[in-house]
Amino acid sequence: xxxxxxxxxxxxxxxxxxxxxxxxxxxxxxxxxxxxxxxxxxxxxxxxxxxxxxxxxxxxxxxxxxxxxxxxxxxxxxxxxxxxxxxxxxxxxxxxxxxxxxxxxxxxxx
Ligand code: 5GP
Numbered sequence: 001x002x003x004x005x006x007x008x009x010x011x012x013x014x015x016x017x018x019x020x021x022x023x024x025x026x027x028x029x030x031x032x033x034x035x036x037x038x039x040x041x042x043x044x045x046x047x048x049x050x051x052x053x054x055x056x057x058x059x060x061x062x063x064x065x066x067x068x069x070x071x072x073x074x075x076x077x078x079x080x081x082x083x084x085x086x087x088x089x090x091x092x093x094x095x096x097x098x099x100x101x102x103x104x105x106x107x108x109x110x
Pocket of ligand 1: 039089
């Protein structure tokens with residue numbers, strides 16, 4: 001059974017894709033928590049950080065984040081977040097990073 005994000009990657013479920021390459025696909029979050037809120041998803045299904053393999057598409061998440069941030073004009077800064085498991089607030093079991101920008105971020109996060 002493909003994950004929700006695989007279905008988006010395959011075009012079954014619509015999303016506003018802002019970037020894609022052979023390793024990752026990035027699209028706008030359906031419930032943004034910042035003016036810019038993009039999800040960066042490796043094409044390979046990995047449940048999360050807890051089951052991360054040594055190699056694979058996920059290794060390109062950081063490079064994709066840099067490119068997307070430049071493309072979206074986030075030169076003043078941004079935040080990259082990966083939620084893992086229940087305590088981390090993960091709701092979709094397909095590894096993804098949240099790229100958040102367009103406002104000043106708070107620390108510590110909630
Ligand atoms: P998590 O809570 O797992 O770290 O993040 C999952 C994210 O996926 C949430 O921010 C949520 O708003 C987003 N999301 C859930 N369903 C959809 C969807 O169908 N389309 C898009 N674009 N984002 C979704």
